[in-house]
Structure formats: structure tokens, C-alpha cells
Amino acid sequence: MSAPCAVGLLGGGVIGGGWAARFLLGGTDVRLYDPDPEAERKLGEMLELARSALGRLSAVPLPPEGTLSFVPTPAAAAEGVELVQESAPERLELKQALLAEACVAAGPDVLIASSTSGLRPTALAAEMGRPERFLVAHPFNPVYLLPLVELCGGARTAPEVIERARVLYGSLGMAPLVVRKEIDGFVADRMLEALWREALWLVNDGVATAAEVDDAIRLGAGLRWSFMGTFLTYRIAGGEAGMRHFMAQFGPALKWPWTKLTDVPDLTDELIDEIVAQSDEQAEGRSVRELEQLRDDCLVSVLQALRAHDIGAGAVLARHEAELADGVSAPVMRDDDDLSRPLALHGTEVAPDWVDYNGHAHESRYLQVFGDTSDALFAYLGIDRAYLMTGSYFTVETHLSHLLEALLGDRLSVTTQVLDWDERRLHVFHSLWREDDDALLATAEQLYLHVDTAARRAAPAATTVLERVRRIAEAHASLPRPERAGRSIAISH
Amino acid sequence: MSAPCAVGLLGGGVIGGGWAARFLLGGTDVRLYDPDPEAERKLGEMLELARSALGRLSAVPLPPEGTLSFVPTPAAAAEGVELVQESAPERLELKQALLAEACVAAGPDVLIASSTSGLRPTALAAEMGRPERFLVAHPFNPVYLLPLVELCGGARTAPEVIERARVLYGSLGMAPLVVRKEIDGFVADRMLEALWREALWLVNDGVATAAEVDDAIRLGAGLRWSFMGTFLTYRIAGGEAGMRHFMAQFGPALKWPWTKLTDVPDLTDELIDEIVAQSDEQAEGRSVRELEQLRDDCLVSVLQALRAHDIGAGAVLARHEAELADGVSAPVMRDDDDLSRPLALHGTEVAPDWVDYNGHAHESRYLQVFGDTSDALFAYLGIDRAYLMTGSYFTVETHLSHLLEALLGDRLSVTTQVLDWDERRLHVFHSLWREDDDALLATAEQLYLHVDTAARRAAPAATTVLERVRRIAEAHASLPRPERAGRSIAISH
Secondary structure (H helix, E strand, O other), X not given: OOOOOEEEEEOOOHHHHHHHHHHHHOOOEEEEEOOOOOHHHHHHHHHHHHHXXXXXXXXXXXXXXXXXXXXXXXXXXXXOOOEEXXXXXXXXXXXXXXXXXXXXXXXXXXXXXXXXXXXXXXXXXXXXXXXXXXXXXXXXXXXXXXXXEEEEEOOOOOHHHHHHHHHHHHOOOOEEEEOOOOXXXXXXXXXXXXXXXXXXXXXXXOOOOHHHHHHHHHOOHHHHHOOOOHHHHHHHHOHHHHHHHHHHHHOHHHHOOOOOOOOOOOOOHHHHHHHHXXXXXHHOOOOHHHHHHHHHHHHHHHHHXXXXXXXXXXXXXXXXXXXXXXXXXXXXXXXXOOOOOOEEEXXXXXXXXXXXXXXXXXXXXXXXXXXXXXXXXXXXOOXXXXXXXXXXXXXXXXXXXXXXOOOOOOEEEEEEEEEEEOOOEEEEEEEEEEOOOOEEEEEEEEEEEEEEOOOOEEOOOOHHHHHHHHHHHHHHOOOOOOOOOOOOOOOOO | XXXXXXXXXXXXXXXXXXXXXXXXXXXXXXXXXXXXXXXXXXXXXXXXXXXXXXXXXXXXXXXOOOOEEEOOOHHHHOOOOOEEEEOOOOOHHHHHHHHHHHHHHOOOOOEEEEOOOOOOHHHHOOOOOOHHHEEEEEEOOOOOOOOEEEEEEOOOOOHHHHHHHHHHHHXXXXXXXXXXXXOOOOXXXXXXXXXXXXXXXXXXXXXXXXXXXXXXXXXXXXXXHOOOOHHHHHHHHOHHHHHHHHHHHHOHHHHOOOOOOOOOOOOOHHHXXXXXXXXXXXXXXXOHHHHHHHHHHHHHHHHHHHHHOOOHHHHHHHHHHHHHHHHOOOOOOOOOOOOOOOEEEEEEEOOHHHEOOOOOEOHHHHHHHHHHHHHHHHHHOOOOHHHHOOEEEEEEEEEEEEOOOOOOOOEEEEEEEEEEEOOOEEEEEEEXXXXXXXXXEEEEEEEEEEEEOOOOEEOOOOHHHHHHHHHHHHHHOOOOOOOOOOOOOOOOO
16 A cells, blocks of 8 residues: 555644654655644754655655645644544643544544554543544654554444554554553553653662663663564573573562562463463574574674764774774784785675675675775775874775675685885775685775875875885786786677 | 783673673683583584674774683682673572682682672672672673673772773773662663563553564664663653653653553652753753754664664565555656666765765765666666566676765765667766766766576576667767776876
């Protein structure tokens, strides 16, 4: 199913504005009612954030944006739409009144939904005509990026309305979670609220500050929670013995005052059997070892993603890498190094996120490996952090040849031959080898230009660097010239 | 400070084995006591996971691995080490006995630490000689990847011991969090345990299954928790009005039964002032708008990281992208398309993680942009998902020229000229432009070979594709040949 043509929104604040962004950028027209005189400015700013985020998120082009209209009444928001979504403040009477007013104007088949964080749908529908078409659809901030939406019907909600809502929100790229029983706070906010209440106690009791509480989450369990919830995480924590072992090991701790939440369910044999069975189903036959591997793969990628923004665990990683780089650092050329063969300065492995739709490493990953090799070469020439403050080699030209495919898990190594140089330029030839069988997978011929990094223009390299270049070039001059050096591209007809 | 030379570990299970991996791969020798006859095999498997993860995590080379010795007694683990780390099951008497035995053998300056998830250090130290050097150092699974370690001293712990521990664990790339008061469960596990207890109620009461509970976390708030904890997240949720507004808006909900944790702190004016002040300090002067931008940047990167592993919210995104691609899909050539100019099929923006140490986009990102352009060209030629089951163009040769720097935030567009073709080969020339001023930043001349994707060897493209290639090539034949086409690399002396 494609996204709906038009929806009506009651409220355009943090949540309502997020809905507006998700709908508009998904190609749906939006009729927005919000009595706040600042609503238009606030929504405009949120739309800018959303456009920027969604534009970067996906390479697949978004559909043409929907049209936004501000309307003067809740009833006007409900005209000619497929869905009315209420996102007013968490006051029962206010929500009831808004929903009732919109319902009168809405056609009989229009879905009516509330974004409430925790009020029960039966109570929200109390004042409403045709309550069978009403449900809670609870999203998470920012609505235009987070996929979760909890769907919860009330006592009078028709089952097919839940199903229609599931399809509709799914068409927006969301992940609808149908709540099995009507309950205050639904599923997600019950856990968020438990965590929040415990966090308030920690600050109240002077155990930790707000920033420390946040660090306690984002530097540890929060990293796992971005891709695995609490049950699958604990299955892994049970080690090879799995979920039943974990429940046995940490079951007694439930009785201990490890949180203010001391009213806990009895771990009866029935409950343990139920959890173990659900956990087995969730694991889909994957062993703990496979789940550990998956967890680590995800953690590596998430940590790298956060390193790029220098935030939280990514900032910790960046700091540690800088310390390691200062301490260990890439090897610098020594007087007794053997220069009679091409230099072997870099090796790596084809990672899962390198593989493209053709089943092999994307072409840009080959250049990433050659670029890392160039960096190892620069370090070898004595270019360190201090040097980079004033000078650096920039790549000006690269000629790549692909001979064989690099596949997931292949261990790679690169050798480098210096072909030519002057005081500003350096001409090298890299060969990329598969370690298992020494097969030549690709080559890269590169021309670097030495640059004054402040002035951003060509300038001679330092004499210490040039002396090392000269020694390598002299030694490499006796090597055979690589077969693919000096190539240009043409089809021979 | 560099990592310690040697440590003794008591217990080599999920946590103790994780410590062993972090220490060994950080260059520290490990003396491990574990009575489990399977300990060596289990640790070997964990070390493999850790080597694979840490090898991929960072481009900075790890120091040479430390040496692992299995020792027969807790006392032997304490010989000649700087730290003894106990990671036995959560039984107070067992931990007390192990720690006391190691303490007798340990030199007077050796740090003694327990990995307990929640037992109090004063109780753990009850049977111990020299308890002033003992503290809790509580890590998170997997210990070799997650940076958080909570440090908590007992009644007799010396303050300088906490400081020494802070430096020692920091030298391993960890982020020590010193807990301000001795309390059961410390900081992180109080929140994890509150969430876990609430999750058990949800399963117990039939509201959600284990998998649904996990989805409720990882598809929503869990994504934010990987880089922002609960306080900073809620500051943003307050919108422009910030933390005080959020507390006022959601304060009443604390009294509602949104979780089983109904014993909540009173939101006195003093507590609200304290939280607002701590939240202001945590925000470091950044506006809500700036924090929203940071949050979105991180979410985009985390979602992309998870998309690569087809997990959780990343799998939701991948599915939606496939739907969008099927529905909207990249444009396919139509009969009335104007082919008299180079094709304009792709545009993008320089993202934060593209920028390298030289302050501009890494060379591999240029090729990524050109590769995405090639994909758009293939789609334009009518190569869709069905076609890719049997045939695809692979890049065999690329010649890149860098003319100007692409900087963070630059909006880029690419134009493509077809230079030559036959039934298996396609020769194109891409030009990368900065949209703001139409400056030419880089060019890529590429040769593709059409491949039978099952046989993995060259094969003619489909006639429908070749017909589109022919029409473009004929139209482009009247365009001037690009100045940089046909280049080879050389330094002119």
C-alpha cells in the first residue's frame, strides 16, 4: 500500500509536528489544526530538520512532498482525509473534546488516532461518535526518524481498524507494534517510565547527576538497546547455557533492592517456561555464538557511527584511538629497512558493510583501502600529527583497475611501488592482493601533490620527507615497471 | 598512562572472559583462575570474537597482545600483577572467599576489584585484609567493546584507590563512572533492573511477548539511548521551553500507574530546580535546536549502521527503501527525454563522516558518489532488481581527477557523458559539480563490463539496455569530448 493522500493533524508541537514531517515527506497532504500562533514557524523549523535528516538517510529518492495547510478548527482538519491524528497535551478532557469535534466532521471510514503516551483508548473514546474506528497510535520523538508506533485499541475499537492502521503506518516506513491488552502506558512507555522514575530517584538521592545517569545508559546498555532489547541481550548474557541459565542466575536478584521497583512477578516455573519458549522463538535457531557475533558486528558499526559525531561512546573511542596513535603510531622508515621490494604497509579485511548489490566490495571500498595505504605510506615518510599542521599530500589523480572480485571476509594486503617524484609530487603504484592465494585483485596508480595546509596550495615537502622519498624511489627504480602503470581508458574496437 | 603490564582475573565466564579479552588485546598479560574445565575453550572463542571486532573497529593498530596464563588458584592469579579483578557468580559468600584468598597473595599496592552487578563493596570487603585497596569496577557485556565501567568504593575504600582505578581503566579505552554513594545496583543496573522488572510484568501479564518487548525498545527509545540518555532526551522533548517545561508537562504522569514502579520521588521545587540546573549544565549552552540537529545526525548514522546488518530499525528502513524503490524507483529513460546534454542523474551532500584529517571529503567518498551515479545510470538504462538476477555492469577501470576540495555540507551534482560502447562494454565520463557556484570539483572516467551474474563472466547486455545505450551515445557523440578524458598519470619533469 502507498502512503495516504491526506491526513488531518490536531496539534503541531513536538509530536504533532513530527507527524506532519513524516507525512509530508512521505508524500501525504496534511491539514493541521494548532491554536499556537507560533505553530507555523515551529513546524517550518522541524520540517527543515526532517528534510535534512531524511535526505541523508537514504539513497532512494523521497516522493514529492505533500501539501501543508493550516486550518482553523479541529473539524476542518478532518475534512477529506483518511486519518485524523491527535497529538495534544496529555490532558484527558482536552483530548476527548478535540477528538469528539473532529469525529463529527470526519467521514464514516476515516481512522481516528491519538498519539497519547499512556492514556487508555477506552477513556479517550468516551465522548466520541463511532468509537469503533478509534485507536491509540503512539509514536516516538523524532517521529520522522524513529520507526516504532504502538497501536492499542479500546473496548469498542473494531479489529479491522487495527489492521487498517497497521497497513497505513507501515506504508510510512514505520514499524507498528500491536499491544495485546489495553493498559496504561502501553509497552514502551511502561519501560521508559520505569527507567525515568528510577533515574529521578538517583538524582533525588544524590547518587548521580543527570549527566552521569545519561552516561550510565549511553556508554553501556544503551548501545545494545539500539538493535537488541533486554530479552535477547540477557539470552546472550546467559552464555552457552542460554535463557534458562540466565533466569536461574539472576532470578534471585529480583528479590534484592537493586531498584525502587521491588514489586516483582513471581518467577514461577510456568513464567520461566513461557519466557524461555518466547526467547527460543525470538532467537530463530541462532546459537548464542551467532548472536554474539551479530551483537558485536552491530556494536562495531554503531560505535563507528558515533565516532563520526564525536559523541558518547564514539567520543571515548576517538580519544582512545588518539592515545594509541600517539603511543604506538604507524612505523616510520628506518635506516636499515629493506627497500629492495615494494613496500608492504597495509592490510585489512572485507567487512559486511563493504558489500554492495553485486555481492562484492563496492568500488569506493577499494579506494578506501588504497587511501589507507597512502596514509600508511605518509606515516612511513615521517608525516605525523605535528607535520600535518603545516603540510600534507593530497591525491590529485587515481587510476583504478579491477581484476578480480573482493568478497566478504577476504583478507587483503597492499604493496606499494614508488614510480616517480619531485619536491611537490609523488607518483606511486599500489597492488591489492588477496592473502589466501596471493591473487592480484586490483591496482591503483596515484599522483599526490604536497600542499601547504594553511594556504591550501602546492608547496614543497619537508627535506626529511623528501630524503626518505628519494631513498625509496632509488631502490624501487630497479624493480620492473608495473604492467598496468600509465594506462588510459579506451574500448578497443 | 599506558595499560597495566599484568592483571589477575578470578573467573573467566561471560564477564571475566570479556575482561581477559579487553586486557590481552590492550597489551596486558593476564593470569586467569577459573575452575571450569571448559574455561580455556570458552575463552578462546571469546578472544576470537574480540579480535575480529576490535580489528574492524579501529584503523589504529592495536598493541601486541598480552600473554595469557591459566593458573590453578586465586592466590596464583594475584602474583606479580597490578590489579586483581573478580568476576564470579553473584553469590556474596563465594565472592568474599575468592577475594580474601587473592588478597593474601597480592602485594600491598595491588588494586582489588569486583565486577559485581549490584552487591555492595562494603559487604564484599568484609572478610578481606587491607580493604582500603578494594572497590567495585562493574563493566558491561561485551566487556571488550562497551566502554562503561562503574567504580564504587565501600566504607573503607581509600579515595586514592578510586583515582588509581579511574586512570587504570581509562588506559584501556574505558569510560569510568564514579558512583557518588554506595548503593545496591549502583547507577546503570538500577535502571536496567527497573526496565527488566517492568518487562517481566509485561510478559507475565500477557501484554507483550519477549520479542515485542525488545522491539518496543530497539525500534524507538533504544536508538536514542545509544548516544543520549534519558535526561538529555527529555530536555529535547520539552521543545523550545526545555527541561522545566518537560517536567511540568509530564510531572503529573509520575503519579499515574504507567509502570508497576509507583513509589516515586516528590517533584518538589528543590528537586525540579536541581534537575533543571543539572540539565542546563549537561546541555553546555547548546540550544534545543542544536541538540535536535545533533540527535538527528546521530540517528541517521545509527540507522545507516543498522541497515548494513539488516537488523531492528535498520531492517525496517531497508524494507521501506525497497518499497520506495519499487514504487517510485529511479527514472528509466523515456522516448521523449532530452539527450542533447550530459545526463544529470544524481546529487547528494558532503556528510560529516566523509570528512578526513585533511578537512575535506576522503577520496573514497568521491568514488562513492560516482558509483551512486553509475547506479542511477544503470537504472536509467532499465536495469532493475529483476534484471540484476541475471546481469549487471561491473566497473573494471576508473580514472579520477581531483580539481577542487569538496567540503562538509557542499551540495554536489554529477553529470554523465557516454563516450563509447559495445555490447559488453560501456565507457562514460562523470563530472562532479558544486551546486552553489557550478565549480567542477572532480571527474571520473569509467569503463564498465557487462557480466552474467550467475556465471560471473562477461556477457552481452540485454538488447533493451543496449538500445538505450545506443541512443544516448549517438546523441552524446556531438558533445565536445571532455578535456580530461583519456588521461594517464605521469609527472612531467
